[in-house]
Amino acid sequence: MSENTLGQKFNEIDIKWQNYWADKSLFRALDPKKAKSLGKEKFYCLDMFPYPSGTGLHVGHPLGYVASDILCRYKRMKGYNVLHPMGWDAFGLPAEQHAIDKGIHPSITTEKNIETYKRQLNSLGLSYDWSREINTTSPSYYKWTQWIFKKLYEKGLAYQAEISVNWCQVLGTVLANDEVIDGKSERGGHLVEKKPMRQWVLKITEYAERLLEGLDDLDWPESTKELQRNWIGKSVGAKIKFPFDGDSDQSLEVFTTRPDTIFGVTYMVVAPEHPSLEYFVSDAESEKVKAYQKQVSLRSEIQRSDATKEKTGVFTGGYVMHPLTKKKIPVWTADYVLMGYGTGAVMAVPAHDERDREFAEKFGIEIIDVISEEGTLVNSPDGFKELNGLKASAAVQDICDLLEGMQLGKRATTYRLRDWIFARQRYWGEPVPVIHILEGDDKGKIRVLDDDELPLELPEVDSYAPSGTGESPLSTVSEWVNVKDKKTGAMAKRETNTMPGSAGSSWYFLRYMDPGNTEEPWSKEAESYWGPVDFYLGGPEHAVGHLLYARFWQKVLFDLGLVSQQEPFQKLFHQGMILGEDGEKMSKSRGNVVNPDDVIAKYGADTFRVFEMFLGPLDKAKPWQTANIEGTFRFLSRVWRLFTNEDSSAASPFIAEIPESKWPKAIQVAYNKTIKQVTSDIETLSYNTAISSLMVLMNEAYSHFGDKKELPKSFVETYIKLLAPMAPHMTEELWSLLGNSESLCYEPWPSYDESKTQLDTVKLGVQVNGKVRGQIEFSRDANQDQVKEMALSCESVKKWTDQKEIVKFIYVKNKIVSVVVK
Ligand code: ANZ
Numbered sequence: 001m002s003e004n005t006l007g008q009k010f011n012e013i014d015i016k017w018q019n020y021w022a023d024k025s026l027f028r029a030l031d032p033k034k035a036k037s038l039g040k041e042k043f044y045c046l047d048m049f050p051y052p053s054g055t056g057l058h059v060g061h062p063l064g065y066v067a068s069d070i071l072c073r074y075k076r077m078k079g080y081n082v083l084h085p086m087g088w089d090a091f092g093l094p095a096e097q098h099a100i101d102k103g104i105h106p107s108i109t110t111e112k113n114i115e116t117y118k119r120q121l122n123s124l125g126l127s128y129d130w131s132r133e134i135n136t137t138s139p140s141y142y143k144w145t146q147w148i149f150k151k152l153y154e155k156g157l158a159y160q161a162e163i164s165v166n167w168c169q170v171l172g173t174v175l176a177n178d179e180v181i182d183g184k185s186e187r188g189g190h191l192v193e194k195k196p197m198r199q200w201v202l203k204i205t206e207y208a209e210r211l212l213e214g215l216d217d218l219d220w221p222e223s224t225k226e227l228q229r230n231w232i233g234k235s236v237g238a239k240i241k242f243p244f245d246g247d248s249d250q251s252l253e254v255f256t257t258r259p260d261t262i263f264g265v266t267y268m269v270v271a272p273e274h275p276s277l278e279y280f281v282s283d284a285e286s287e288k289v290k291a292y293q294k295q296v297s298l299r300s301e302i303q304r305s306d307a308t309k310e311k312t313g314v315f316t317g318g319y320v321m322h323p324l325t326k327k328k329i330p331v332w333t334a335d336y337v338l339m340g341y342g343t344g345a346v347m348a349v350p351a352h353d354e355r356d357r358e359f360a361e362k363f364g365i366e367i368i369d370v371i372s373e374e375g376t377l378v379n380s381p382d383g384f385k386e387l388n389g390l391k392a393s394a395a396v397q398d399i400c401d402l403l404e405g406m407q408l409g410k411r412a413t414t415y416r417l418r419d420w421i422f423a424r425q426r427y428w429g430e431p432v433p434v435i436h437i438l439e440g441d442d443k444g445k446i447r448v449l450d451d452d453e454l455p456l457e458l459p460e461v462d463s464y465a466p467s468g469t470g471e472s473p474l475s476t477v478s479e480w481v482n483v484k485d486k487k488t489g490a491m492a493k494r495e496t497n498t499m500p501g502s503a504g505s506s507w508y509f510l511r512y513m514d515p516g517n518t519e520e521p522w523s524k525e526a527e528s529y530w531g532p533v534d535f536y537l538g539g540p541e542h543a544v545g546h547l548l549y550a551r552f553w554q555k556v557l558f559d560l561g562l563v564s565q566q567e568p569f570q571k572l573f574h575q576g577m578i579l580g581e582d583g584e585k586m587s588k589s590r591g592n593v594v595n596p597d598d599v600i601a602k603y604g605a606d607t608f609r610v611f612e613m614f615l616g617p618l619d620k621a622k623p624w625q626t627a628n629i630e631g632t633f634r635f636l637s638r639v640w641r642l643f644t645n646e647d648s649s650a651a652s653p654f655i656a657e658i659p660e661s662k663w664p665k666a667i668q669v670a671y672n673k674t675i676k677q678v679t680s681d682i683e684t685l686s687y688n689t690a691i692s693s694l695m696v697l698m699n700e701a702y703s704h705f706g707d708k709k710e711l712p713k714s715f716v717e718t719y720i721k722l723l724a725p726m727a728p729h730m731t732e733e734l735w736s737l738l739g740n741s742e743s744l745c746y747e748p749w750p751s752y753d754e755s756k757t758q759l760d761t762v763k764l765g766v767q768v769n770g771k772v773r774g775q776i777e778f779s780r781d782a783n784q785d786q787v788k789e790m791a792l793s794c795e796s797v798k799k800w801t802d803q804k805e806i807v808k809f810i811y812v813k814n815k816i817v818s819v820v821v822k
Contacts (some may be wrong), residue, residue: 010604032529043080049540052113073725088132096428136504143455144521167195173466233416255342264370282317429498440490543691606727613687658712675752
């Protein structure tokens, strides 16, 4: 068959088997009872579910999906009860923006996009259990997202607060951080200001310590664990009070990790938003401070934390008193101190803190060294001289004791992690199931909806555009917003904020365990059987967002006795990105996007799958190489041709029953070695090396069984099985051509004979005085004398040893043969 017709043939085979799998629901996971009765262990393999965008998949998306699919197909053959689900994380801005522009309801756009995605995923032969498909925007799903919000609220983990948001007056809307670039809106380039607005917030900080500790036992990439650790940002130190100068009943509290440097404090800094700032500002400095505050309000926190920017700040005119020396210390305000961290105020030690040093040098503030090069205390003032010479770590303890005794300090731990702002002023999100009571005894209070009032569905709106007041478009739907409280009959207003994009994805892995349940979000039975996810695959860009939120919800649900596991994802893997052929990120604007549909149409899905896995190590970024697809296609075509007859209508007529013991020795070894290699490579997701060892074995097969020689049936069967997880369509077809009536998907995975994974002879170079002079081949069990005799009788070695004295002969079993002569 010509390459073209073979490509076509592969396409037909793809469709045939995709239909077969779907008709037989072959990838449906067994329910826990059934699986237990069959003694099958579970394997829960999860892909990060996609946002179904309007542009469909590009070749970068399937990389992870194919990779996890290979693992799932392998695990089924190993006898596991595999749960491999897929669904849609479908709330979000693009569909909403489309609705604003075109007036089409986001659910319609979403549905259409899902259809495209699903068709594309199926065309790759991915073995999903579609009976468990979920969609975060369907009321039957978000009913339970609302239910979990309710649990969080009841546990005191959801509260309302005035939080400063990015407000764009021109667009009349609140913007997410990534929609703001250099203080301007990404869309239109309009000015964005900070403005306080009422928001729902989840108290993730209450779980900071447990989120940190839990990381240690997870089988996750170290880099991702480190990102989460940094994000949580635990700091151990002390909170110290500096009494106000002139009013020692009041004090300015700072957080420091270095109480040992307290005698090096030469000024204080409060954040420009600090509530005590006003107290310090003298009349003389008032104008300057106000102007500075205004200037800072236009800068984002990220800009403020940029250590490379020149320090700015102003003196307030006020002072505090050093808690130990009682000296007066000037108070400054500067934007390198952030309000949201620690106490929003610092004791500045320019001798030992880089930021403070830069600031002090710029403004001519005194710098006092208090820690020596050896890390011991120096220059402690009168009354504290005995601290000199102490190691800084010991001094921390002494100074904390001292301050605690005076009630001017206490040991403290802070976390960089902030509470999670859980509200968006948008339409296309889960409504927050809360009403605000407007009259009667409960006036001003809120009520969370009862379970029987859920789901609270999104109403139809005339316009999806922002309301212009900063509130969500829901606020304009008065029939929906204005309600009577079911319990008291009091007038009430519905909450109009919707939940953020990451709400639905914070628990979807639980819903897959029991997606049809209408009574509960999941049954205990299903969760205790399937949890935790055994293998989770997705991009590293979710390291601190989704992956941290999901861990947080899981821990809350665990504390409520609703799940059996403390952690949701036991093992995590990040696939690397597939770059464009030019080595750049694929993007429409660069014009380097490859559409998988085109590749599949020409070569079939198996070539696409194998090619993507063969590009390189799964976790590395690598460029797409159209030219090399041909190579992969040729490899699969070779497999096909060896195992089938001339016109691809039947199995090769040369296939015969020949026991393994009758095969040539070399192929026995290559065969067992490959089974071993492919097995361990799949377990470690080293698919590129698994594929190359299958290529090597195919070459061996051609050299021993090609040219119309007899082909052992068990060799063919095993080869098909080893290739099956990667190239599932053609291997199913080959399997059926061999006369099998059942699918290959649940055939037992091949085993190998360890003793046959190596040839029983070894070939080694013979070194003479450190240089290789010849090569000998001998039995693996040969002893030193036998090897020596062989080495010394080798012609090319003799040239270098003749007439010389053999000083030493070294043989390291199966590794080194070395002769030393004089
Ligand atoms: C005195 C000192 C001396 C400090 C020294 C450091 C070194 P991490 O480790 O990141 O937690 N700090 C405290 N609150 C701050 C805020 N709201 N904005 C900016 N900086 C703040 O950093 C803790 C240190 O950062 C604290 O310890 C404080 O400076 C500063 F040689 O106090 B340190």
